[in-house]
Amino acid sequence: MKPLTQKQQEILDYLVECVRENNYVPTLREIAAHFEFRSVNAVNDHLNALEKKGVLSRRANSSRGIEIASEYLNEMSIEPSAGVPIVGRVAAGTPIAAIENLDGYLELGTLYTPQKHYALRVHGDSMIDDGIWDGDFVIVHEQNRVENGEIGVAIVEGEATVKRIRIVGARAELIPANTLYSPILVDLAMTDFRVGGKVVGIHRLLK
């Protein structure tokens, strides 16, 4: 997808800033006022461009109907609102109360949305070479296709497995990350197959 222009990035930055600071999206006219546009349509054009580039979506006829894609909203915010502080360097002597080098906040709570993401507990060690262990949670962004070679959830005959997925012709290849296992080849014509989503995060709980 095309990269954002500088102005589009500025608009996006302002939107994200608004959500972070006020917890609500601005109206078109509020955006226009901030950038000192003399026409709301300037904002509208920019929003349309940003929507076309997949950065946000808009609810029709709804006030404050801008919905920023979560990946832009949750690039681990600098705001100390909810998340766990990310420490860069731990200073000697004092506990983390005196954090010397704070890199931001890892907001696991808002990084993933229940509407678009779900978690799946991984069974087995077929993905161990990709660092996904037995018992890990993978966080899956729900989507019905992935780029060839991406790690995703393959649903074969109702059974979900996490694998690298390649679609080659009329065949799906489910490629494990473990030299002990062989790729699973799925005949798309014969088998009930679909992609359940793309793995966007891995979480492991240590005891």
Next chain:
Amino acid sequence: MKPLTQKQQEILDYLVECVRENNYVPTLREIAAHFEFRSVNAVNDHLNALEKKGVLSRRANSSRGIEIASEYLNEMSIEPSAGVPIVGRVAAGTPIAAIENLDGYLELGTLYTPQKHYALRVHGDSMIDDGIWDGDFVIVHEQNRVENGEIGVAIVEGEATVKRIRIVGARAELIPANTLYSPILVDLAMTDFRVGGKVVGIHRLLK
């Protein structure tokens, strides 16, 4: 302050639910529609009551101008709306909207508290055999000792590293999980050493 009436609680619950699910506050008419009120003023009265009781505040003349007090937004993390649903088995045909086997919710947002936990970004591959990769976030429970052999944050002369930690006599052993690296031996008498906490979680963001 006076407690909320049942209806006021219902309204508040709906507001919180909306914010959680959609990330935006409803309009007065959307609230009225949800409760099947035939008059928007019913909503207005309730909102005024809730405002008087300090539960929310309203921006004058601003659409979707309801601002819920944070204590009501951040509370109830027991609600399944906060976490990411953990799917056991994905049903064929339908998207996760029809979750067949729901194992619960992975509540990363409330699993770790900023008071007791912090995150550290791992640099290098010294823990790769324990499934901790370069760039991973480890979530650390702040404590000044760990059981021998547990994975923790060792702070040597102010530098934090993630290793398996053993205290043997007057010596600390920092044991990497990579056959290419050797354990680091720290003389406790000579070196500024302390334990920065225990690694309780690992999170990896995939692109």
Next chain:
DNA sequence: CTTGAAACTGTTCATTTGTACAGTATAACT
């Protein structure tokens, strides 16, 4: 019995707001 809060219906109105249409100017491709 009266008062008052709570929980509404019903209506009106001024703003707020999204959206559409008609342009202008500039720079980048083709």
Next chain:
DNA sequence: AGTTATACTGTACAAATGAACAGTTTCAAG
């Protein structure tokens, strides 16, 4: 040279929205 994307101005309008006013009903407390 012509087309397209970007970045706007300016105007207009219908729909969405908050807010206000006038009532009604129920029900508990004084």
